[in-house]
Amino acid sequence: MTAPLRVLVTGAAGQIGYSIVIRIADGTVFGKDQPVQLVLLDVPQCSNVLEGVVFELQDCALPTLHSVEAVTEEKPAFTGIDYAFLVGAMPRREGMERKDLLAANVKIFKSQGKALAEYAKPTTKVIVVGNPANTNAFIAAKYAAGKIPAKNFSAMTRLDHNRALAQLALKTGTTIGDVKNVIIWGNHSGTQFPDVTHATVKKNGTETDAYSAVGDNAFLQGPFIATVQKRGGVIIEKRKLSSAMSAAKAACDHIHDWHFGTKAGEHVSMAVPSDGSYGIPQGLIFSFPVTIEGGEWKIVQGLSFDDFAKGKIAATTKELEEERDDALKACDDANI
Ligand SMILES: NC(=O)c1ccc[n+]([C@@H]2O[C@H](COP(=O)([O-])OP(=O)(O)OC[C@H]3O[C@@H](n4cnc5c(N)ncnc54)[C@H](O)[C@@H]3O)[C@@H](O)[C@H]2O)c1
Numbered sequence: 001m002t003a004p005l006r007v008l009v010t011g012a013a014g015q016i017g018y019s020i021v022i023r024i025a026d027g028t029v030f031g032k033d034q035p036v037q038l039v040l041l042d043v044p045q046c047s048n049v050l051e052g053v054v055f056e057l058q059d060c061a062l063p064t065l066h067s068v069e070a071v072t073e074e075k076p077a078f079t080g081i082d083y084a085f086l087v088g089a090m091p092r093r094e095g096m097e098r099k100d101l102l103a104a105n106v107k108i109f110k111s112q113g114k115a116l117a118e119y120a121k122p123t124t125k126v127i128v129v130g131n132p133a134n135t136n137a138f139i140a141a142k143y144a145a146g147k148i149p150a151k152n153f154s155a156m157t158r159l160d161h162n163r164a165l166a167q168l169a170l171k172t173g174t175t176i177g178d179v180k181n182v183i184i185w186g187n188h189s190g191t192q193f194p195d196v197t198h199a200t201v202k203k204n205g206t207e208t209d210a211y212s213a214v215g216d217n218a219f220l221q222g223p224f225i226a227t228v229q230k231r232g233g234v235i236i237e238k239r240k241l242s243s244a245m246s247a248a249k250a251a252c253d254h255i256h257d258w259h260f261g262t263k264a265g266e267h268v269s270m271a272v273p274s275d276g277s278y279g280i281p282q283g284l285i286f287s288f289p290v291t292i293e294g295g296e297w298k299i300v301q302g303l304s305f306d307d308f309a310k311g312k313i314a315a316t317t318k319e320l321e322e323e324r325d326d327a328l329k330a331c332d333d334a335n336i
C-alpha cells in the first residue's frame with residue numbers, strides 16, 4: 001500500500017481552509033490512490049470550529065483520508081509533514097491593500113518558518129496563501145534556511161493565473177481548456193503583471209496567439225490587466241469577505257501540479273525564489289512561468305519583453321523589494 005502523505009493546512013477553521021480540506025482529503029490534489037494524513041492547525045480560540053471541520057471530514061467517508069487531526073500548537077502541526085498549505089493569516093478588508101497586512105501577518109510566518117526547520121521533513125514543500133503571500137513566503141523560507149531549501153517555498157499566484165485564463169476565455173468566447181500559457185509576473189498584489197504575450201487560444205479548432213485571438217491590443221494592455229490585478233478587491237467589495245472558493249481551488253491546482261508536474265508544452269505561474277532569472281534580485285519570491293517535472297519546478301527561460309512589459313516588471317520588483325525590507329524590519333522588531 002502507498003505510504004500516506006502528511007499534509008498540514010493552517011488556518012483550517014477559516015473560510016479558505018473549509019474549501020481546501022475537502023479537495024486534499026478526497027484525492028483531487030494527490031490522486032485517488034494516495035492516502036493522506038490531514039493535520040489542521042488554527043489558533044486555540046478556534047478549537048471548536050476546527051473540531052467541527054474534523055467531524056465533517058470524517059462524515060464525508062473518504063477512502064483517501066487516512067486520518068485527520070486538529071491541533072492548536074506548532075509542534076504537532078509541523079512534525080513530519082510532507083506538504084504545508086500555509087493559509088492561516090488575517091485577510092484584508094475593504095479599502096486595504098494586501099501589504100497593509102504585513103505587520104500583523106509576517107510574525108506568523110517567522111514563527112512557522114522556525115517550526116518548519118525544527119519539526120518538518122527537510123523535503124517538505126510549502127505553499128503560502130496568507131497575504132502578503134510572496135513576502136510571507138520569503139520570511140518563512142528565511143527562518144527555515146539551513147534545514148529546508150529555499151526552492152521548497154512558494155507563494156500562490158495561481159489564483160491570478162486562473163483569473164487571467166478565465167478573462168481570456170470570456171473575451172474570446174472560448175472555454176478554459178482552450179486557453180493556455182498566460183503568465184503572472186511578480187507580486188500577488190495590484191502591481192502584478194498578467195502577461196498574455198506567450199498565451200494561446202484555440203478557436204474553431206485553430207490555435208493562435210492571444211493577441212490575434214482577441215484582436216484588441218488596447219483591451220489586453222488595459223482593462224484585462226486591471227481586472228486581474230484588482231479582482232481580489234472587487235470580490236471583497238461584493239462579498240464583504242475575501243475570495244475563498246477560488247483561492248482554495250487555486251492552492252490545490254498549485255500543489256497538484258508541483259506533485260504531478262505540468263502538462264507537455266504548458267507552464268503555470270508560481271511565486272518562487274528568484275535565481276536571478278530575468279534580472280530579478282536573487283531570493284525575492286517572485287511569480288514566474290514555471291514547468292514542473294519530478295517534483296522540481298524550473299523557471300521558463302528565454303522569453304523576451306517589450307518596453308511595456310519591462311516597466312510593469314520593474315514596478316512589481318520594486319514593490320517586492322520594499323515589502324521584503326519592511327518585513328525584515330518587522331521580524332527584527334518582533335520578539336518571537
Ligand atoms: N494568495 C492568494 O491568492 C490569496 C487568496 C485569497 C486569500 N488569501 C489570504 O489567505 C488568508 C486567509 O484567508 P481566509 O479568507 O481563509 O481568512 P479567515 O479569516 O477566514 O481564516 C484565517 C484563519 O487563520 C487562522 N489563523 C490566524 N493566525 C493563525 C496562526 N498563527 N496559525 C494558524 N492559524 C491562524 C484564523 O484563526 C482563521 O481561522 C488571508 O491572509 C487572505 O488575505 C490569499
Ligand SMILES: O=C(O)C[C@H](O)C(=O)O
Binds near residue numbers: 098159233235242243
Ligand atoms: O484580495 C485579497 O485580499 C484576497 C486575495 O489575495 C485575492 O486575490 O482574492
